[in-house]
Amino acid sequence: MADDVQPQQEGMRTLHLRLLRIQWQVVTLQLISTIALLWMYLKMVDLYIVDSIDHALAIKYFDQQLSTANLEMPLPAWLTGEDAIGLGKFYPIMGLSVIVGGSIALLTFQSPTVQRKVRMGLLLGFILWLFGPFMFKWIVANFGKGEWWIPPDNSVESLFKGVIVVLEVMLIGIYIVPLILGVRGVWGLSKNAIAWSTGIMLLFLVLHALLTFQIVEDLLFGTSGEGLKKIPSLAGDPTILGLISPNQFNLLQLSLLLIIFQESSMGVIRYLEYAFRLPETCKKDPEYVTQFYNLLNGHLVQTIVLMTLCGITTIVALGFHTLLLSIVASLPGDGQWAYQIQESIELELTYGLVISAMLFLLILAGLRYILPWQRISGVIESLYRKRVEEIPKEEY
Incomplete structure (x- = not known):
């Protein structure tokens, strides 16, 4: 029985972490995850933050x-985005966040x-930078005078400037911490870190949704007309593929x-842990x-294919009522009632879209x-597996 057991052979590639971290599949998944994070941040900023509660307005105030x-405020305007317009305010601090996050x-x-x-070293450098000029100017100004309890004005001013820099960095950090x-x-x-990043963004969306209720806005801002930036309650005209509006698409x-x-970030961690x-x-x-690289390749394919199908399915589900009404209106006979229903305001509200999506799921x-x-x-999965098995192992 023992003679039937074949010893394991060693291949050219191994599953050690120092080699896996530089494989193109792993790096590609990490790049996809990073691009999705930056794109998601820009989209969230564009929808809810810019020109409303962004950091540049707070710094100017x-x-x-x-x-x-x-x-x-001592930080330069090109870094804080004070002189920029729109999303340009966030490009410098986004680059800064990538550098800081990558360094960590x-x-x-x-x-x-x-x-x-x-x-x-960083802690010591921060202490010397914050208190060093203050102590140096204090010692130089009072050396030999015996008035050590009275710091000169220039030393106090240098300390204030350091504190202001810290406060400005903390203000920007609130926006870039995710x-x-x-x-x-x-x-x-x-x-x-991934869970905290996602949780902070979701928490912001929840708080923003709560603060944009009409009753809450009236309590916070009164009748001044000022308030948080929000998406209109009505969905709008379905101009994208004739099914959804730009607000829904965003x-x-x-x-x-x-x-x-x-999925991409957690997938990399799961595979490397395995x-x-x-x-x-x-x-x-x-x-x-071979099995491990098949998993990585399959995850890449699923990320592209499934997310595309998910997006298309959601678009069809949200605009399913439009599709049905257009089909009914094109049938022979009087389609006036279909146009009347299509113009109904309920179909542009949230519960109308939910009913449309539920109808699509039921069908x-x-x-x-x-x-x-x-x-x-x-059948599709078996064909894919058959094609993968026919690929020589050397390609992996």
């Missing part, structure tokens, strides 16, 4: 208040000794990008290596008795 005391991710792969030295955590999670392989993009970010937990002999076995559920979806998907 504090700058006006500090001007009365002959002080100003790079630091996580260093040894504990290096991490401790870097953190202590990006920093997201980039750190994607490239630093941290599930907690929200659809936001949700799809969130799913792509979550490879890390394999025994050492399995990491060198060509069968395990699809009924089609399973006519079209064998499981058998069709099984």
Whole structure:
């Protein structure tokens, strides 16, 4: 019996993390996740934040208040985006967040000794930068005079400037913390950072939705007409594919990008965890290596195909009533009632769209008795597996 057991062979590629992290499939998934994160952030900023509660407006407000005391916000305008228009305000801080998040991710792969030295160096540098000029000017101004309890005005002013810089950085950090955590999670392989990044964005959407209720707006802003930037209650005319409006398409993009970010980033971590937990002999076995790369390739295909199908299906579901009414109106006879229903305001409100989507799902559920979806998907999957098995192992 023991003679029938064949020893495992070692292939050219292994499943060690130092090699897997630089494979093009893993890097591609990380790039897809990063692009989805940045795109999602820009879309959220465009829909809810820019020209309403963005950081540039807050910095300008504090700058006006500090001007009365002959002080100003010290960070340059090209970095804070004060002089930019629209989404241009966020491009510099987005680049800064990518650099900071990438640096933190790079630091996580260093040894504990290096991490401790870097953190202590940054902390020491921050303390010297904040209190160094203040102490130096204080000592120089009072040396030999015996008036150490009275700091000179220029030393106090330097301390105030340092504190203002810290406050300005904290203000900008409030806006870019989900990006920093997201980039750190994607490239630093941290599930907690990805969860925090997603949670902060979802929490903002929930709070924004609560604060844009008409009753809450009246309590906060009164009758001044000012308020948070919000999406119109009515869906609008279906100009995209004749099914959905631009507002609906923006929200659809936001949700799809969130799913792509979550699936791609978490997928990389799951696959690398699986490879890390394999025994050492399995990491060198060509069968395990082939299986692992099949999983990665399949995930890439699913990310593209399934997200595309999900988007198309959602578009059809949201505009299903428009499709049905257009079909009825094109039939012989009087289609006036179809046009009257199509002009109804209820179809542009949220519950009208939900009813349309539910009707689409009910029809699809009924089609399973006519079209064998499981058998069709099984045939497609078997054809794909057959094609993969025919590919030589050397290609992996």
